[in-house]
Amino acid sequence: MEKQKRKTTLKEFMNRDNTVGYVFAAPFIIGFCALTLVPMALSLFYSFCSYQVGKPAEWIGLSNFIGLFRDSTFLNSLKVTIQYVIIGVPLKLVFALLIAMLLTKPTKAQGLYRAIYYIPSLIGGSVAVALVWKQLFGSRGPIVKAIKAMGATGFNFFGSDTWAFVPLVLCNAWQFGSSMLIFASGLKQIPKDYYEAASIDGAGAWKKFCYITLPSLSPIILFNLLMQLISGFMTFTQAQIITQGGPNHATEYVSLYIFNQGFAYARMGYACAASWVMLIIMAAVTGVVFKTSKTWVFYENED
């Protein structure tokens, strides 16, 4: 009798919403604590320390941060990262939007076309493509050959501080597929009568684009912009493989700098400090974009 009563309470306990919730959410909660929260705390602590794996950490206060702002390589990495983002992200989004609009025409081949234009995104982040890209834009590759044929003899992407970032930006823009699909599904949701009404009022294609398409898409533009900003700031694989950050640190983006400091030079504390600086800059930029978005993003009042 006594035993049975305890058994039902356990069963009841297991079926309570709170228990069920925590049982199912447990993987995330454990993962969040062990793989996000603790590493963040550790990283914050180490950013005030001189630390190498295997040696005890030594508290050095703000020295890492002061050092960073005196480190011309770090400041340069910030500069080139921001350059990369400012040029690369809009380029990719404009490209994605143009292709999405091109492919809105309802034809039988629409699905096939979308699939073809999506392929670069599918494989663009892979090592294989990075290696091929390096040869494609290399001094003996077909693209440089074409440029040389136009008269610029001696031109070379990867030997030049000014031009080395171009293949990287293009590789990033080339992977416009996911932004394109997101734009495409947004375009589909714009009511056709908007365009019809505008036509009756005598609006041309350009006016329709500016006054109907862009405002209607603005929430999606914001979403794509934020996603691309975050991934742009953290670009790593392509730069690590294609240019190794060179020449003369011209493409040593922040995540590559952090990686090099942490693993090549074993300055873990310093690298942690650099990643915090980067995180703060990113948070500030996305925060500003979010704040200003109130002036240019239009939400329909459906609800």
Add this chain to the structure above:
Amino acid sequence: MSVKTKKTIKNVLYHLFVVAFGFIMLYPVIWMVLGSFKAKSEILGNNASFFPSEWLIENYTKGWKGAGEYTFGTFFKNSLIISCLATLGTVISSTMVSYALARIKFVGRKFWFTCMIMTMLLPGQVLMIPQYIIWNSLGMTGTFVPLILPKFLGYPFFIYMMMQFIKGLPKELDEAAYIDGCNKYQIFTKIVLPLLGPSIITTIVIQFYWTWDDYMGPLLYLTKPAKHTVSFAIKSFADAQGTDFGPMFAMSTLSLIPVFILFLFFNRYLMDGVTAGSVKG
């Protein structure tokens, strides 16, 4: 000219343009695949040609042997093990967590949801060093564990995607099952899980190819050649080959085949996953 012929011409021009531009977009891939069959002298430089003058498979046989003591057989096996287990872990953990966050009203749900969104937006590179320090202190570097275990602890992108999906399922189903005597665990296994099918396929496809393509994980954690994945091995293979690019192109092409196969069969699911959560729905 009649209106109809004008329209036809316009249509033909449209298709021509889309196909031509598509060709330019795929040019790097085509160049790679054709290059994998070319002799060394035809890939780069002044004698380079678009098609191979002779279709050689030597690049593949040479490349497969690898640069060191391991062949690409080892690397493909490693990649398969990691990608399959990581994908399995993602599916199990993300279905569970999304069910809790979307359907169960428990204390702290909002808090954990916020944590999940924050994790989703947090770039992995920020955690690269402290996570490495933790795995290193546990003696796990050099094993597959740091690449697989985290996936069993929920993956925010997929949790979010599945939550959107679960929210679209009628609540009446849960309620009916509850009245019929199912508890919340049975509702998960008997109602929600089967209905999540399409979302699970999307997750499998995307997570498999993400893991397959991952470079930073193996770069940090798999130092021994015996443990290398394909994506990592072709990098060291390329470094070891110097200017002999044919075998590198061949192995690069091979490394992309599993991704292409997935895309061929499941491209609808993949594209659904890309747009999930971005557009109100």
